Amino acid sequence: MPTSRFEPSSIKNKVKREEIARKQKKAKRQEKLQRRLAQAKAEADDPLAKKKRLAQNVPRTLDNTREYDPSILTANPNAEAGPSTLNSQEDPSSSGAHAEPEQQPQDESAADIANDPFAAYFSGAFDPTIPPKVLVTTSPKATRTTYDFCDELVGVFPGAEFIRRKKGKGFEIGRIAGWAANRDYTHLMVVNEDMKKPNAITMVHLPDGPTAYFKLTSIELSQKISGHARATAHYPELVLNGFVTRLGHTVGRFFQTLFPPMPEFQGRQVVTLHNQRDFLFFRRHRYAFRSTEKVALQEIGPRFTLKLRYLKKGLPAVKNLGAPSKALEFDADENEQEQQALKDVEMGEAGARQGAGEGDEEGTETPQLTTSKKVLPPTEDEYLWMWKPELETTRRTFFL
Helix, strand or coil, rough: CCCCCCHHHHHHCCCHHHHHHHHHHHHHHHHHHHHHHHHHHHHHHCCHHHHHHHHCCCCCCCCCCCCCCCEEECCHHHHHCCCCCCCCCCHHCCCCCCCHHHHHHHHHHHHHHCCCCCHHCCCCCCCCCCCCCEEEEEECCCHHHHHHHHHHHHCCCCCEECCCCCCCCCHHHHHHHHHCCCCCEEEEEEEEEEEEEEEEEEECCCCCEEEEEEEEEEEEEECCCCCCCCCCCCHHHEEEEECCCCHHHHHHHHHHHHCCCCCCCHCCCCEEEEEEEEEEEEEEEEEECCCCCCCCEEECCCCCEEEEEEECCCCCCCCCCCCCCCCCCCCCHHHHHHHHHHHHHHHHHHHHHHHHHHHHHHHHCCCCCCCCCCCCCCCCCEEEEEEEEEHHHCCCCCCC
């Protein structure tokens, strides 16, 4: 049965076929243009019609269709009107059944915020005019490219200081973290290098952790950015976007502690950390007020992208840290082991009673020497969260 629609492909003459096809495409574009102009004219007269159209025509993206995570601290991401609206929102009777579970993560987050390692920073225990003291270093045998990136990081964080990492044994990250914590540093940043390019950053909050490891990609230094502005020594403002889960709040508060709590607004500098699909996009701009209604942004740099791989509790571990060599062990009967244990216990109790009696007779207490507690790294790592491929069950699964 012949089709009712004329197809240019049925024309055997190539020149004529291309001419007819061009005319059809042009007519189709003109028809679409006229339709959009008519729609714009109608919406100019009726603003409510445009709002209704935009509310109905919401595109489906990975962001607004992400899988619901119970650890999300804000409102349900599917609550917005759109293709991802939950059935519970359509049925008013089911709203009461879901009200209590939605409030429970907020209570848990309040407890987390009150007891996390960053609570002292937000409680006002430190002077807001003094920037955090950050130590920036590299992996062993770093190249010039990594050193240039470290120079950019020192310019971003007001209280940062770069120290070149020495070669040889005894300079593990855990030992460096303990050394820095004993010298009143608040953060440690180690830029890792692979194939003569920076590929990861390890951030340690001192003195008690946690430790975060980020993959580093899409690095562009300030000199490579066209029309970039020059940075000043003013404390920048910090903008955090898209951190909605409990893990995301921890990461966001981690980055907040890297900057002074009181920015210097006269510098007009702002640092943005935008989280989208668990990728953290870092940007730094200077804004200028062109008029009372318009503001322009000029990028300062650098720009790079981070992706969280794991979060550890405490400082990075150092295996066999000061551990003595294992003594020789011989086979023995269970009865002999029990008798030896009982003897040790009796001797310990007798020594304790004797020491107490001597203290009572003399009537004085032995003075205790107050020494400063040194920060030592642990010998085993304890992971709070680690990314694994099997965690991403779908493309709409995000963790921050």
